[in-house]
Amino acid sequence: MSTSSTSPQRSRGDGDSRPRFFDAKTKALCWAKADTVPGRHPERWRKDAAGNIVCKRFFNCIGCLCYEHDHIIPFSKGGESTADNCQILQSRVNRFKSDKYHVDSEQLKDYSCEVNFTDKELDIIEMAVYGDVLRPGNQCRCRTVAEKLGKFKSKDDTDACKLP
Numbered sequence: 001m002s003t004s005s006t007s008p009q010r011s012r013g014d015g016d017s018r019p020r021f022f023d024a025k026t027k028a029l030c031w032a033k034a035d036t037v038p039g040r041h042p043e044r045w046r047k048d049a050a051g052n053i054v055c056k057r058f059f060n061c062i063g064c065l066c067y068e069h070d071h072i073i074p075f076s077k078g079g080e081s082t083a084d085n086c087q088i089l090q091s092r093v094n095r096f097k098s099d100k101y102h103v104d105s106e107q108l109k110d111y112s113c114e115v116n117f118t119d120k121e122l123d124i125i126e127m128a129v130y131g132d133v134l135r136p137g138n139q140c141r142c143r144t145v146a147e148k149l150g151k152f153k154s155k156d157d158t159d160a161c162k163l164p
Contacts, residue, residue: 018080018081020081022081022086026081026082027069027086029083029086030069031046031056031088034047034049034087039135039136040053041126041134041135041136043056044056044057045126046088048067048087048093048108049070049108050089050105050109051109051112052064052090052093052112052113053065053122054088054090055126055129057129057130058129062091062092063113064092064115065090065117065125067088067090067091068089069086069087069088070088070089070097071086072086072087073085074098074101075099077099077101090112090113092111092113093108093111093112
């Protein structure tokens with residue numbers, strides 16, 4: 001296994017070194033294998049291993065839509081930094097899970113934020129974070145505030161729709 005020069009190394013104690021953190025390719029694969037959120041753009045929104053909705057832009061922060069990449073088998077217990085051993089977890093869940101091993105999705109749910117966002121709230125958050133709201137399937141996009149005020153004309157010729 002090749003390691004990147006940007007990935008910190010830790011010794012196993014047997015003279016072998018392994019990367020402690022997931023590289024960019026592994027993180028992308030980890031995001032891609034997470035469950036999608038129905039009605040939400042899959043590049044922007046996913047569900048973590050406990051079923052919590054997380055936003056791709058909210059990486060490594062603390063909050064109910066924030067997430068981190070987690071070693072399913074903890075690094076401290078011999079887990080590798082590979083896509084097979086990676087899952088996205090809401091930051092709060094990842095902190096509570098810590099270095100525990102054999103934690104199932106029901107136990108992870110117990111660590112989750114108790115906030116359930118409505119579709120409209122997620123639309124408002126997506127608008128604030130990305131500047132638009134993309135809805136797969138109906139191929140429309142929501143107008144930005146600048147468009148609504150007549151200060152900007154979008155170059156995107158996809159029809160604009162209204163927030164729910």
